Amino acid sequence: xxxxxxxxxxxxxxxxxxxxxxxxxxxxxxxxxxxxxxxxxxxxxxxxxxxxxxxxxxxxxxxxxxxxxxxxxxxxxxxxxxxxxxxxxxxxxxxxxxxxxxxxxxxxxxxxxxxxxxxxxxxxxxxxxxxxxxxxxxxxxxxxxxxxxxxxxxxxxxxxxxxxxxxxxxxxxxxxxxxxxxxxxxxxxxxxxxxxxxxxxxxxxxxxxxxxxxxxxxxxxxxxxxxxxxxxxxxxxxxxxxxxxxxxxxxxxxxxxxxxxxxxxxxxxxxxxxxxxxxxxxxxxxxxxxxxxxxxxxxxxxxxxxxxxxxxxxxxxxxxxxxxxxxxxxxxxxxxxxxxxxxxxxxxxxxxxxxxxxxxxxxxxxxxxxxxxxxxxxxxxxxxxxxxxxxxxxxxxxxxxxxxxxxxxxxxxxxxxxxxxxxxxxxxxxxxxxxxxxxxxxxxxxxxxxxxxxxxxxxxxxxxxxxxxxxxxxxxxxxxxxxxxxxxxxxxxxxxxxxxxxxxxxxxxxxxxxxxxxxxxxxxxxxxxxxxxxxxxxxxxxxxxxxxxxxxxxxxxxxxxxxxxxxxx
Numbered sequence: 049x050x051x052x053x054x055x056x057x058x059x060x061x062x063x064x065x066x067x068x069x070x071x072x073x074x075x076x077x078x079x080x081x082x083x084x085x086x087x088x089x090x091x092x093x094x095x096x097x098x099x100x101x102x103x104x105x106x107x108x109x110x111x112x113x114x115x116x117x118x119x120x121x122x123x124x125x126x127x128x129x130x131x132x133x134x135x136x137x138x139x140x141x142x143x144x145x146x147x148x149x150x151x152x153x154x155x156x157x158x159x160x161x162x163x164x165x166x167x168x169x170x171x172x173x174x175x176x177x178x179x180x181x182x183x184x185x186x187x188x189x190x191x192x193x194x195x196x197x198x199x200x201x202x203x204x205x206x207x208x209x210x211x212x213x214x215x216x217x218x219x220x221x222x223x224x225x226x227x228x229x230x231x232x233x234x235x236x237x238x239x240x241x242x243x244x245x246x247x248x249x250x251x252x253x254x255x256x257x258x259x260x261x262x263x264x265x266x267x268x269x270x271x272x273x274x275x276x277x278x279x280x281x282x283x284x285x286x287x288x289x290x291x292x293x294x295x296x297x298x299x300x301x302x303x304x305x306x307x308x309x310x311x312x313x314x315x316x317x318x319x320x321x322x323x324x325x326x327x328x329x330x331x332x333x334x335x336x337x338x339x340x341x342x343x344x345x346x347x348x349x350x351x352x353x354x355x356x357x358x359x360x361x362x363x364x365x366x367x368x369x370x371x372x373x374x375x376x377x378x379x380x381x382x383x384x385x386x387x388x389x390x391x392x393x394x395x396x397x398x399x400x401x402x403x404x405x406x407x408x409x410x411x412x413x414x415x416x417x418x419x420x421x422x423x424x425x426x427x428x429x430x431x432x433x434x435x436x437x438x439x440x441x442x443x444x445x446x447x448x449x450x451x452x453x454x455x456x457x458x459x460x461x462x463x464x465x466x467x468x469x470x471x472x473x474x475x476x477x478x479x480x481x482x483x484x485x486x487x488x489x490x491x492x493x494x495x496x497x498x499x500x501x502x503x504x505x506x507x508x509x510x511x512x513x514x515x516x517x518x519x520x521x522x523x524x525x526x527x528x529x530x531x532x533x534x535x536x537x538x539x540x541x542x543x544x545x546x547x548x549x550x551x552x553x554x555x556x557x558x559x560x561x562x563x564x565x566x567x568x569x570x571x572x573x574x575x576x577x578x579x580x581x582x583x584x585x586x587x588x589x590x591x592x593x594x595x596x597x598x599x600x601x602x603x604x605x606x607x608x609x610x611x612x613x614x615x616x617x
Contacts, residue, residue: 058095065124066091069117086117093121101129102142109146109178113153119177126178130185143182147174225281232274240267262324276310311345312372312379315352319370322356328367329356335374344435347411348372348381351419354404355383355431363388366428378417378436387427408433533561534584540598543610549602556600559583567597570615578603589614 070087097104108125112118133139151174243264247257322329352370359368366386373380409419417435424430535556543552559581567582574580578601585596594614601609
């Protein structure tokens with residue numbers, strides 16, 4: 049089914065050709081029935097050229113020999129047929145058949161007045177009206193098909209490049225994950241083992257043993273978080289290693305993956321750990337608790353974790369307030385600490401990369417929220433985050449649409465998953481064979497652009513050469529036809545009635561020309577028994593639709609009448 053735009057365009061084009069065909073037939077003094085028939089035929093054949101290009105070309109070309117109203121439609125039909133006929137051989141066969149058929153029908157139609165001049169005009173005219181539009185349509189269609197194929201191939205190359213880049217990123221993530229697991233995992237395991245051993249030392253006081261226990265729990269929690277981050281970097285959920293369960297470094301048994309919650313529920317554990325370190329921490333809550341998306345729940349935990357960490361590093365001993373406010377449209381997480389009691393001991397300073405707040409800002413931005421960090425009026429520091437309950441698109445609690453559950457992995461359903469490739473690191477090619485069409489392979493050679501320019505210039509040169517030949521030959525033939533069919537008014541005045549026919553004919557052209565073919569239509573009656581010679585006048589007529597004519601009538605070997613009149617074109 050055609051789109052509405054094409055239906056409207058084809059309807060208007062059919063009306064234009066119908067009216068144009070009827071108007072041309074009206075100039076030839078056709079009857080009302082003939083005008084209506086030609087108009088309807090042109091209007092019907094115009095849209096059919098898209099469905100039956102070869103058939104419509106044959107019918108329109110054959111009809112144009114007898115009906116002049118179909119002549120304008122031939123140009124459009126030939127161009128359309130050149131675009132839509134499949135196969136070069138079939139197109140050449142159809143256009144060759146049309147060319148020969150029209151030329152033959154034209155000769156038969158003009159057989160009483162046939163001449164070599166008519167044959168030459170017919171050959172050149174058909175070349176310009178049928179062959180040239182067909183070649184132009186064919187070239188335009190092939191150029192468009194090649195352009196579309198090149199565009200599709202370019203899009204395929206872009207997809208492949210993105211797939212290769214994704215594989216490179218995945219391999220780099222795996223390398224980083226392995227380095228983190230081998231280095232940090234080893235160090236955290238040593239901390240957990242030593243703190244576990246120190247915790248059971250009988251020489252420690254209760255306060256010291258409690259502090260060591262906090263250290264051991266923190267190291268175990270850090271190992272769990274490290275394993276989670278490594279799993280994310282590997283783009284999977286399996287804990288790095290060789291698939292074995294991770295034993296508790298302190299020897300307390302297997303570690304449950306759910307011991308350390310990484311959401312709002314785990315904030316109580318963070319507060320308890322800080323209190324265990326001897327810091328005054330107050331946890332407040334307001335509003336009715338509502339569920340968040342997994343990423344939002346994790347972001348809330350990270351905001352509190354970052355706020356407590358910064359308070360311990362930059363304001364040791366200062367009281368801390370953690371507040372969770374469930375607003376109507378979002379959860380507000382706030383961590384505020386008072387001013388430090390004194391300057392921090394440089395020997396106890398903790399290395400800081402300065403990337404914690406930046407990471408929180410990126411994490412909350414992906415959720416549609418925001419993070420604020422700045423000093424308070426009493427000299428302390430405040431870290432607050434706003435986390436919406438729903439995604440920016442207005443969906444329910446869940447991952448933000450179009451955003452991955454974490455910034456380290458690619459979105460699900462990405463095109464990289466649509467083409468099967470080998471395992472990472474095996475170096476398998478992305479695509480074994482491109483399978484491009486022959487035209488595209490030829491056009492994509494080492495000299496593609498130059499070849500395309502050469503082809504275009506060649507086709508344009510052929511068109512220009514054909515037009516030049518047609519104009520030159522047509523001009524020559526027109527001059528010859530004019531000499532046979534046209535005289536000046538002074539030549540007409542020089543001829544006198546009563547002169548012998550032989551003498552008059554020596555002074556005048558023979559009139560055997562295409563230009564004198566229709567000069568008898570609408571002319572005055574011919575004298576009885578006379579034979580007349582009608583010639584064109586070199587002057588213009590009284591209007592654009594009339595042609596001045598000089599007629600000489602002979603009888604019994606002498607000129608008995610000469611007349612000057614005008615006939616309609």
